[in-house]
Amino acid sequence: MKAVVYEGPRQVNVERVPDARVERPTDVLVRVTTSNICGSDLHMYEGRTDFEAGRVLGHENLGEVIEIGSAVDRVRVGDMVCIPFNIACGSCGNCEKGLTAYCLTTNPEPGMAGAAYGFADLGPYSGGQAELLRVPYGDFNCLVLPEDAKERQNDYVMLSDILPTGWHATRLARMEAGDSVVIYGAGPVGLMAAYSAVLRSAGKVMIVDRHPDRLAKAEEIGAIPIDDSQVSPVDQVMELTQGLGADCGCECVGFQAHDPQGHEHPNMTLNDLVRSVKFTGTIGVVGVFVPSDPGSPDDLYKLGEIAFDYGMFWFKGQTMGNGQCNVKSYNRQLCTLIHEGRARPSWVVSQELNLDEAPDGYEHFDRRDHGWTKVVIHPGELG
Numbered sequence: 001m002k003a004v005v006y007e008g009p010r011q012v013n014v015e016r017v018p019d020a021r022v023e024r025p026t027d028v029l030v031r032v033t034t035s036n037i038c039g040s041d042l043h044m045y046e047g048r049t050d051f052e053a054g055r056v057l058g059h060e061n062l063g064e065v066i067e068i069g070s071a072v073d074r075v076r077v078g079d080m081v082c083i084p085f086n087i088a089c090g091s092c093g094n095c096e097k098g099l100t101a102y103c104l105t106t107n108p109e110p111g112m113a114g115a116a117y118g119f120a121d122l123g124p125y126s127g128g129q130a131e132l133l134r135v136p137y138g139d140f141n142c143l144v145l146p147e148d149a150k151e152r153q154n155d156y157v158m159l160s161d162i163l164p165t166g167w168h169a170t171r172l173a174r175m176e177a178g179d180s181v182v183i184y185g186a187g188p189v190g191l192m193a194a195y196s197a198v199l200r201s202a203g204k205v206m207i208v209d210r211h212p213d214r215l216a217k218a219e220e221i222g223a224i225p226i227d228d229s230q231v232s233p234v235d236q237v238m239e240l241t242q243g244l245g246a247d248c249g250c251e252c253v254g255f256q257a258h259d260p261q262g263h264e265h266p267n268m269t270l271n272d273l274v275r276s277v278k279f280t281g282t283i284g285v286v287g288v289f290v291p292s293d294p295g296s297p298d299d300l301y302k303l304g305e306i307a308f309d310y311g312m313f314w315f316k317g318q319t320m321g322n323g324q325c326n327v328k329s330y331n332r333q334l335c336t337l338i339h340e341g342r343a344r345p346s347w348v349v350s351q352e353l354n355l356d357e358a359p360d361g362y363e364h365f366d367r368r369d370h371g372w373t374k375v376v377i378h379p380g381e382l383g
């Protein structure tokens, strides 16, 4: 099969690799029809993780089931399925509690929890930017989509990661109806956090970034754009909240946060959140941070440590939640919102490419080129 293979920093190629196949009785084999490039892929693409050369990328996948293992009985050949980026067993202590991002059995590394497709440190699993994808524990992991799935793939594929993750950000931030919320980052995840906040009846949604095209997308759904290359985002949030700060905040940037001039400061968004969220407010962090980052220009962060303004965080009595999203906690309900026409997350899609165009897509999306908000790849046509 053809697949997007990571070769080294800023180098991915479309290559022939051995076909994905059913390896265990609980596996499902999917012919991938839609797979997205994610900001998480970019941390790997840029060589800022220990993602191994030769591995296939892609954790935001949707497609058609073409084969099932002998122990699969819910999912059927021919089903259109959207697959959470988390690979979970469904029966360990964490999975039983819904914490599928921290499954205790699918990551073979001792002492580690959590697995994903084509992802650094999250197990050996191949990604879905490929013609075929092996889905372990298929009955548990596949979300079988409604009958309009084939026509609305660009909506449903967002259930694999960014829509649940944006929703999760607002849940970690304990956002309630009527609350004001500030979101750092207007990439696909930040946009989905803003969208989720709107769907969950936020009183005011403010979003910080410096890319006018991304801020314009946020404005389309009623968020207030804050361009931090023009103004101080903290001052702006204070002004918009009568000097109190936002009720809650979401971090949707991660460890490669940088200033508008491009210099990385891994503590920047976290400290801006502490300053722009009110006393007793809550902060949800879904942007990825890693245990060590030898390539960081910040000496502390080379060891995974952050110069976090803990004094002010404590003084303000704030709370913080963080981590990978447990996609299965939300994807079924969000699927209903899409099916019923209440949510249309495909509004973030800016490019649809075929598999051979993926390397070009990586290059543009990585540069955050104007008009490259969210790239969707279609490895296969529908049968």
Ligand SMILES: NC(=O)c1ccc[n+]([C@@H]2O[C@H](COP(=O)([O-])OP(=O)(O)OC[C@H]3O[C@@H](n4cnc5c(N)ncnc54)[C@H](O)[C@@H]3O)[C@@H](O)[C@H]2O)c1
Pocket: 038, 039, 040, 041, 042, 043, 161, 162, 165, 184, 185, 186, 187, 188, 189, 190, 208, 209, 210, 211, 214, 228, 252, 253, 254, 255, 256, 257, 258, 259, 268, 269, 285, 286, 287, 288, 289, 323, 324, 325, 368
């Ligand atoms: N927790 C999860 O489950 C989960 C799931 C998906 C993605 N992620 C992570 O979410 C993060 C965002 O993903 P994305 O796809 O939106 O990526 P992205 O890189 O395209 O978007 C990040 C945006 O943040 C902006 N930004 C950078 N520094 C900033 C700053 N100091 N202040 C405000 N904005 C700033 C950038 O201009 C960019 O538009 C990544 O770290 C990704 O790995 C986490």
Ligand SMILES: [Zn+2]
Pocket: 038, 039, 040, 041, 059, 060, 085, 161, 162
């Ligand atoms: Zn993703």
Ligand SMILES: [Zn+2]
Pocket: 088, 089, 090, 091, 092, 093, 094, 095, 096, 102, 103, 104, 105, 106
């Ligand atoms: Zn598990």
